[in-house]
Amino acid sequence: MSLAYAAALFLLLLSSSSLSALQVPPLKGRVNDLARIMPSDRARTLEERLARFEKETSHQIAVLTIPSLEGESLEGFSIRVAESWKIGKKGFDNGVILIIAQNDRKLRIEVGYGLEGVLPDALASRIIREIIVPSFRANAFAGGIEAGVEAILKVP
Numbered sequence: 001m002s003l004a005y006a007a008a009l010f011l012l013l014l015s016s017s018s019l020s021a022l023q024v025p026p027l028k029g030r031v032n033d034l035a036r037i038m039p040s041d042r043a044r045t046l047e048e049r050l051a052r053f054e055k056e057t058s059h060q061i062a063v064l065t066i067p068s069l070e071g072e073s074l075e076g077f078s079i080r081v082a083e084s085w086k087i088g089k090k091g092f093d094n095g096v097i098l099i100i101a102q103n104d105r106k107l108r109i110e111v112g113y114g115l116e117g118v119l120p121d122a123l124a125s126r127i128i129r130e131i132i133v134p135s136f137r138a139n140a141f142a143g144g145i146e147a148g149v150e151a152i153l154k155v156p
Helices: 003-020 040-057 074-085 121-137 141-154
Strands: 031-033 060-066 095-101 106-111
Touching (some): 031 040, 040 060, 040 141, 060 141, 074 095, 121 141
Parallel strands (some): 031 060
Antiparallel strands (some): 095 106
């Protein structure tokens, strides 16, 4: 196999794998409900609540709902969202993103390094298990998101 052929094959494989990856949506606000699971008035109220919290503490919190991960891992996607959105103040990394993939029934709280001391993985997991998931099981998606965010706001 020639070197040029091998390089072309490598580039083709690289480009096809990047096309199959779920695209990170652009950051439009603090509440990014692409799965449309929150009524617009409740999303607006949550957006305002998060803006007040950021003004009071400088910590930034964002919510992202998507219909599906399209086969991608939640962990990998959430890291790509965090890297793309850069939630949190520069140099402080004090941001949190609540990510929900509705059809896959998966969710994650991605915590910036600056808040890992106050919101460690164990506490984030507990918020998911004990607060968000029970609401989701009752088909109260907006309520689960609001309660989960409120629990996150009480931590830092």
